[in-house]
Every structure is written in structure tokens, then in C-alpha cells.
């Protein structure tokens with residue numbers, strides 16, 4: 001089974017100890033690719049540095065909406081130059097978070113739009129964080145999708161990470177050219193909407209993720225999540241659709257490669 005974790009933060013301090021073991025467990029579980037997602041200046045640099053250690057780790061760079069208030073024009077210029085680097089596969093995570101509201105909403109909107117502009121200019125997809133903002137962020141992403149050069153190339157314009165909306169909302173993002181990412185929380189008993197989304201969208205529009213160290217699967221609640229557990233998201237997705245886990249793994253891995261514009265060798269090495 002070949003698995004691709006489309007969203008993780010394994011460059012963070014939660015993984016400072018024992019990262020080689022984490023990567024070895026992921027390899028043993030069949031993980032052949034991991035996106036390492038930045039969210040502030042330090043984590044962006046750390047994502048690029050960590051990804052340089054393996055051709056199967058893929059860095060993304062962006063400023064999280066929680067910290068939007070601290071994003072200066074100089075920081076945006078810095079982000080654009082990082083986003084242009086050939087090894088960087090996406091701009092993100094970026095978005096709106098009206099649940100925690102850690103930065104003023106007006107500032108979140110402005111910083112999101114600045115970063116969507118960077119993604120258009122560098123011609124890379126976006127990793128979108130949206131919490132309690134699924135209605136409003138749609139307007140921003142519609143404008144973005146209309147100008148992204150990726151659409152004309154037949155590639156996804158981005159990924160809705162840990163999508164928390166409804167199946168009906170998810171379909172509208174797929175129409176815009178986004179793929180939707182299913183996290184390990186699909187295994188939670190009360191998460192019926194995630195299973196509806198996994199069953200109701202075309203398989204070609206789905207990827208899986210861990211969001212490590214957050215959002216562990218049901219059986220590991222309260223523990224640090226890690227890329228090996230992406231298997232639980234694939235199994236949850238496969239069960240929701242009534243297909244074999246192997247088929248779900250192959251499809252979501254191919255979709256993640258298409259999203260990020262990368263390829264994994266048939267005989268993939270260890271992470």
C-alpha cells in the first residue's frame with residue numbers, strides 16, 4: 001500500500017526528539033510521500049530544511065490566519081521568494097479562522113488575499129485552512145481559482161485541508177478546482193459528515209492527511225499524531241465508499257502527486 005500524507009507539521013518542536021523513528025514507522029506503514037507544511041517564518045524555514053533530507057518530503061510555505069496580525073509587507077516579500085523555490089510545492093497553510101479569531105477578521109482577509117496573489121504569481125497550489133468561515137472563504141477562493149494558471153494545466157488549484165464543512169459545500173470547492181483532504185478524524189464516531197464527504201465526492205477529488213501532531217485517529221486520541229497514521233484516514237475513506245483500502249490508497253496518492261506536481265518513484269525509498 002502506497003500512502004501520501006498531504007498535510008503535516010513534522011518540522012515542529014513536537015517532533016524534535018525521535019523524528020527518525022517517526023519516519024521509519026511511516027515508511028513501514030507504506031507512506032511514500034509527506035507534505036511538510038509551514039505556517040509562520042520559522043516553520044517555513046524548518047519545512048524547507050527538513051524536506052531537503054529526503055526526496056519524498058515536500059515543503060509548503062505560508063502564514064496561518066492565527067498570526068495574520070504579525071504579517072508585514074517584508075514578511076510577504078520573504079514568503080514569495082520562498083514560494084518560488086523549485087522544491088516548494090504549495091503556498092500554505094493559509095486561510096481564515098473565525099472560530100478562534102486570534103487575528104482580526106479584516107486582517108485575516110487581507111493576508112489571505114495577499115497570499116492567494118503569491119500563489120497565482122508563482123503558479124503553485126494553495127493549502128487552505130478554513131474554520132467557521134466556509135461560507136465567506138468561498139468568495140476569496142473563487143476569485144483565486146479564476147486567476148490560477150494551474151486550471152489551464154489540468155491541475156488542482158489547491159486543497160481544502162481538514163475540511164470541516166458539509167458535503168454540499170465541499171462539492172462547490174471541487175467545482176472550483178480544489179481537492180478535499182480527509183483527516184484521521186474520519187474515524188470518530190460522531191464525524192458522520194466527514195464520511196458523507198468521503199463517500200459523496202468523486203474519488204479523483206480526495207486526498208488524505210494527518211495534520212500531525214494534531215488530530216490523531218480515534219484509537220490514539222490524546223496522543224501525538226504522526227504520518228504513519230494516515231493509513232487510518234485511508235481506511236476510513238475506503239470504508240465510507242465501500243471500496244478496498246488498497247484502491248483508496250493508490251487513488252489518494254496519485255491525487256496528492258497531481259496536486260503538488262510531484263512524482264514518486266515506483267520503487268520508493270525510505271522517507
Ligand SMILES: [Zn+2]
Nearest residue numbers: 007037093211
Ligand atoms: Zn495544519
